[in-house]
Amino acid sequence: PQPILLANYTVPSYLVLKTDLTFDLHDDQTRVTALLTLQRNPQAVTDVDSLVLHGSELELESIALDDRVLTAAEYQVDGESLTLTGLPSQLTLRIVTRIKPHLNTSLEGLYQSRGLYCTQCEAEGFRKITYYPDRPDVMSEFTTRITADRQRYPVLLSNGNLVEQGELDGGRHFAVWHDPFKKPAYLFALVAGDLSFIENHFVTRSGRDVTLRIYVEAKDLDKCDHAMDSLKNSMHWDEEVYGREYDLDIFMIVAVDDFNMGAMENKGLNIFNTSCVLAKPETTTDVGFQRVEAVVAHEYFHNWSGNRVTCRDWFQLSLKEGFTVYRDAEFSADMGSRTVKRIEDVALLRTLQFAEDGGPMAHAVRPASYIEISNFYTLTIYEKGAELVRMLATLLGPEKFREGSDLYFDRHDGQAVTTDDFVQAMADVSGRDLGQFKRWYSQAGTPRIEVSDHYDEDALEYSLTFRQSCPPTPENTNKQPFHIPVKTGLLGTAGDLPLRLKDHPVDTETSDNTSIVLELTEAEQTFVFQQVHEKPVPSVLRGFSAPVKLHYSWQREDLITLMSRDSDGFNRWEASQQLALRVLHDLMQEASLATVSAATEEAIAALIDALQSVVQDETLDPAMVAYMLTLPTEAYISELATVIDVDAIHQARQYLQGRIAHALKSAFVSIYQRYDHQQAYRADARGIADRSLKNTALHYLSLLDDESWIETCYEQYRAASNMTDAMAALTRLVNTDNPLAATLAENALDNFYQRWQQEPLVVNQWFSVQAGCNLPDTLAQVKKLQKHPAFDSRNPNKIRALIGVFCNNNAVNFHRLDEQQQGQGYRFLADEIIRLNKQNPQIAARLLTPLTKWRKYDETRQQLMKAELQRILQEELSRDVYEVVSKSLA
Ligand code: BAL
Ligand code: ZN
Missing domain, CATH: 2.60.40.1840 (Aminopeptidase N, middle-beta domain)
Structure with a gap:
């Protein structure tokens, strides 16, 4: 496959003024009729009369130009496109295609998830629905008519406002939706199924009464309130902070179980992975609650930063994603604790995005080339892109930044634009020269x-x-x-x-x-x-x-000063991490952890003293205390390493945790006992902070050689009224190498599955806690779980929960080098990728990440990992997998 280059961008030859779609949904196939009203683009560089329509996996029934059916000699068609030449400047095309959603396992285009029809069109899924200029700079007004069996698909949804609905012969019915806002095809959505909904209302500041609906399976109606609250908060926040109002009469969210991404911002009809919309205390952890709030906000904010103003081409993806991540991060900071949110975001960026910058897939925030755009929905485009917007806000100050965003939205409403246009708006309001700043968009790598x-x-x-x-x-x-x-x-x-x-x-x-x-x-x-x-x-x-x-x-004393007295909360935490990192590095240099050198002992003592002060500091937010007490993750230590010594990192971290547990035992006991275990669950900043500190204390206490704390974990698991406490305790039981813990872990895991087997999202957590287990034999257990009746090898959430967690979050087991298991983690992952390459290329390519980092390991591991990449390369590969594997081996 050939790369696509930013330098080769040309404007579209034709514009699509109107797009009228009819979907006839039937069990064996869906018939799609597209009536396109086209006009030659006055901005096209040359007087072209040809038009390329993208199309993939389509069965073409007919194509008519201005009502005249074309013969096969009048157009060229291949597996990816249909080309027409000699066209007039104004024309209509009527294209009839047939597709098979029930066989679509890629989850791009129109597909079925648990009997529900749904779509995912970003980036290039619309071409799997009909022939169309499937590029973001072609924006059109869409009208969508859906017909389906009335009983099995009582709910028929698309973008915009419902304009007509009614009954048809043969037990069928129809609905017609019209979206008055011009949009590119990637924002198209359709849903048909047997869904229930909760409804609420939001009155915009100019007085528009907007109906808000969240559609889910009936069994999930009790898990929608948090998403609805988050949506209303987001709508209010975007009016207050950015002056942006919602623009249609209805805003809908639909939850689907099989979804490649977290969610999708289709105009007026967001489609969500169930994992990013459903939440209730008994089934969802605090992290899950926060994710729902952030993703609901993110998708809602896209209505302006993405939909009203969209991207000219996919090289500009960060224009909408970076800006929208920045917006959702600020929203979350305003809803909870600003410092804690910043710590969480930076930890993610420094661990995973910095690793991306240092690996074979490193790319600029505005890349210059790609083979498969799906591979560029990355931490660089999203998280680093958001950092670029944050830097602009820092350089301009809040007032000028707001003026810049107002100018950007006003100037480009209804347009498809570039990151340069965004920066230009900021330059114009501030009078600043941001020419050099733009290097952040074009130069990859972490400075x-x-x-x-x-x-x-x-x-x-x-x-x-x-x-x-x-x-x-x-x-x-x-x-x-x-x-x-x-x-x-x-x-x-x-x-x-x-x-x-x-x-x-x-x-x-x-x-x-x-x-x-x-x-x-x-x-x-x-x-x-x-x-x-x-x-x-x-x-x-x-x-x-x-x-x-x-x-x-910094001298050690400087770090201790910053940790205790810096007025900047982020830097207080950062100092605690720097101090701990130094001790961990000292420990990794020790020949044996049985006896460590006097210098290392001194460093440990200083760290423990500093942590003791943190625990005693009553002015600190408990969430901050928890984060300062938590050692840098193995993934972050690995990112900082030149050569990753998997086992030394794990052992040093385990050892230091044990030392902290012993030294601060009485503080941890007091935190745990002081916590009111009977208090009602609240998903607010205070509730989350208190649970986080209490469970951090329990984590440390479980490391003591004292079985009463193992029993406490089991008690907490059994008595927990919320999933955060249940999972915190279960994770400790599963990861503790002790016969009592093993027995209690087995009981708890059995009990957990029996209790939650009807809840797919909870079962995913059950898979994850087992896949993340640091004890030996986890790979065997993961393979066994793949055969469990609750595992579904086609469902991305299940794949991520079991295979993704094992390969990404369980370094000691994934990278095992002992005689029996040498390289087996790599082989296991490569086998999965080969299987998924055909079934769902996007997920396959994404799962490859841990193998792409092979250059950072020792010689033995390098050889083993490389061999698996080479084995994958022997297969007939999708563009997605080919791009990642070939770049990794280059
Ligand atoms: N646009 C793809 C999903 C998201 O970033 O919102
Ligand atoms: Zn987004």
Whole structure:
């Protein structure tokens, strides 16, 4: 397969003014009639008279031009397109195709999920429905008529407003939907099935009464309230914070079980993976509740950042995704704790997105080429893209940023535009030159910043010097300096020092007296602070103001100072992580953990002292305490490593957790006992924070060589009134290497399945907790679970829960090198990918990620992983899998 290049973009030759679709749904096939009203694009560069319609896996019944049926000689058709030439400047096309949704396992286009018809068209699924210019810069007004059996498919939905419905002969009925807003085909949606719904209303600030509906299977009606509350909060927030109102009379969400993504923002008819919409305390963890809130908001916010203003081409994907992730992150920060949300987002970015930047699939936020666009729904496009928008907000300050977003929406409403257009709007309102900033969109890789400092006690001057660089990535070896906002404060003995910067006027829009946004634009730059009366501890990159790797040789005491006194909550947490990372690295250097060196002992003692202070700090949010007590994850330590020593990382982390558990035992006991175990569940910031701290304490206590805490875990599991507490306890039982724990884990797992077997999302958690088990023999257990009646090898959620968790979140088992299991994890994954390559290429390609990182392991593992990639390459591969495997081996 050939790559598609941004440089080759040309405007469409024809525009589609109107798209009238008729879907006749029948058991053996669906007949799709598309009536397209077309007009030559006045902006087409040359006077073209040809039109390429995309189409894949379609059976063409007929095509008529201005009511004249064409013969096969009058068009060219292949497996991917249908081309017409010699066309007039205005025309209609009537295209009749037949498709087979019941055989569609790729979950792109129109398919069936548990008997329900649904669609997924982004990015290029619409071409599996009918022949069409399936590209985001072709925007059209859609009318959709659906006919189906009335009894089995009583609910018929599409985008926009319902304009007509009625009965037909033969027990069938129909519905007609009209969407007045022009949209690209990727935002088209259709649903037909036997669904129930909950309904609510939202009155927009201009007085539009919007009907809100969440459609689910009847058994799930009791799990929709949280999503409905989240939707109403999102609608209100977008009016308040961005001045954006909803624009149709109805907004619908439909939950489906089989879905490749989390959810999809189709105009007026969002389709959601059940995992991102259903929630109730008994079945859903706190993380699940937060995810529902964030995804509902994300999809709703797309109505403006994505639908009203969309992407010109798929290279611009981050235009809508980066901006919308930024918007949903700010929404979640406003709904809960801002600092905690930032910590969670940065942890994800630094662990997974930085790893992507350092791997073979590294790409810019606006890539220059791709083979399969589905492979570019990545952490780089989403999370790093959001960081770029955050940096613009930091550089402009809140008021100018809001002006910029207003200008962007006003200027481009109804258009398909580029990331350059977004940045231009920000430049126009602020008068700033953002030319250099745009390098963030075109240059891949994580910049590295080395910081050094100097205190001149005679001149009372303190200088900070920054040196930036960026490692090479596959498509770009020679990086130009980035424009990087580094939010900085200086900590003195009594707290933040006032900041007076030499030769730089302070921008009051973006800086205050205690934090300043330093703007790096050159490879090396020095900033001098004046009237600094004591040697400060620098607090650099506050709030993680840029997606970079920052290096500064803080003394251990400096980190302890930052941890206890920094006014920036994010940097307090960051200092705790840095301190712990140093100890973990010391431990990884030890020949044996049975006796560690005096220097390492001293480092452990200092860390434990600092954590003791954190536990005793009553001013801290309990969620912050929990995060500061939690050691950096194995995945993050691996990302930082040059060569990943899987076993040393695991052992060092386990060992240090054990030491902390012993040293802070009485604090953990007190946290656990002080918690009111009878309190009613609330999914708000306080409730989540309290449970998080209590379960962190239980985690540590379960590491003590004291079976009473194993029994406590079992008791918590049995008594839990919510899934957060049940899963926290069950996870400890499953991962504890002790005969009592093993027996109790088995009882609890049996009980769990018996209780929840009718709830697919809960069963997924049951698969995950077992797949994530760090004890040996987990691979055998995972293979056994694949044969369990509750496992469905076609359902993406099940695949992610079992296979995804084992291969991504269970490094010690996935990478086992012992004689019996050497390379078996890799072989297992490769077999699954080969199977999924045909069935569902998107999921297959996504599952490949752990194998793509082979270069970061020791020689033995490298060989084994590479051999599996080569074995996959021997197969007849989908574009999706081919792209990832071939780039990984290049
Ligand atoms: N647009 C695909 C799903 C999402 O990002 O909302
Ligand atoms: Zn999105």
